[in-house]
Amino acid sequence: GESVGLHLPTLSVQEGDNSIINCAYSNSASDYFIWYKQESGKGPQFIIDIRSNMDKRQGQRVTVLLNKTVKHLSLQIAATQPGDSAVYFCAEIYGQNFVFGPGTRLSVLP
Amino acid sequence: GAGVSQSPSNKVTEKGKDVELRCDPISGHTALYWYRQSLGQGLEFLIYFQGNSAPDKSGLPSDRFSAERTGGSVSTLTIQRTQQEDSAVYLCASSLDTRAFFGQGTRLTVV
Numbered sequence: 350g351e352s353v354g355l356h357l358p359t360l361s362v363q364e365g366d367n368s369i370i371n372c373a374y375s376n377s378a379s380d381y382f383i384w385y386k387q388e389s390g391k392g393p394q395f396i397i398d399i400r401s402n403m404d405k406r407q408g409q410r411v412t413v414l415l416n417k418t419v420k421h422l423s424l425q426i427a428a429t430q431p432g433d434s435a436v437y438f439c440a441e442i443y444g445q446n447f448v449f450g451p452g453t454r455l456s457v458l459p
Numbered sequence: 460g461a462g463v464s465q466s467p468s469n470k471v472t473e474k475g476k477d478v479e480l481r482c483d484p485i486s487g488h489t490a491l492y493w494y495r496q497s498l499g500q501g502l503e504f505l506i507y508f509q510g511n512s513a514p515d516k517s518g519l520p521s522d523r524f525s526a527e528r529t530g531g532s533v534s535t536l537t538i539q540r541t542q543q544e545d546s547a548v549y550l551c552a553s554s555l556d557t558r559a560f561f562g563q564g565t566r567l568t569v570v
Contacts, residue, residue: 357499381557392463392550392561438502442557445490445509452501
């Protein structure tokens with residue numbers, strides 16, 4: 350595993366709005382993708398995953414979209430809440446090799 | 460245990476001293492990863508263990524860093540002659556197949 354880059358972009362959204370966090374991945378052979386949420390002072394926690402044979406998967410208030418043509422992954426959070434404020438990482442997996450994206454900090458404005 | 464456990468949770472050390480960080484993975488998980496996370500930054504890969512295979516050490520930043528995994532379970536990350544730039548949170552993760560579970564990390568501060 351390795352990190353694509355270490356700079357941390359920030360996304361600010363109003364409470365109640367929908368959030369879209371984007372991630373570009375590198376390996377067209379990656380067959381599994383995960384979004385992690387990292388709250389301050391904690392380790393990353395699993396949110397939702399998707400396999401490469403799917404293009405959309407929905408969870409509770411979260412949806413992951415996969416576009417293999419352009420190697421792009423997105424996480425959509427509906428009705429963003431203050432508790433959603435965190436850093437979000439995407440990870441692409443091939444075999445057991447994890448490659449994490451640079452992360453996006455989501456700030457929810459009151 | 461129920462999750463990945465790391466110890467200590469916080470470590471303050473003087474520049475030039477050696478430190479050891481411990482990771483107890485989830486029982487039965489064959490893969491173990493170490494990452495470093497500087498304040499406000501992303502995850503920097505350090506090292507990856509998979510079963511009995513030779514570890515992938517390609518992310519270790521210098522020869523002051525080393526890690527071992529005994530008996531396919533507990534792992535220790537050792538940093539020799541610590542420098543101030545080593546200050547960061549060191550995260551451990553383990554996995555059995557495709558999902559990695561993270562510990563809470565060890566916050567290392569070199570003064």
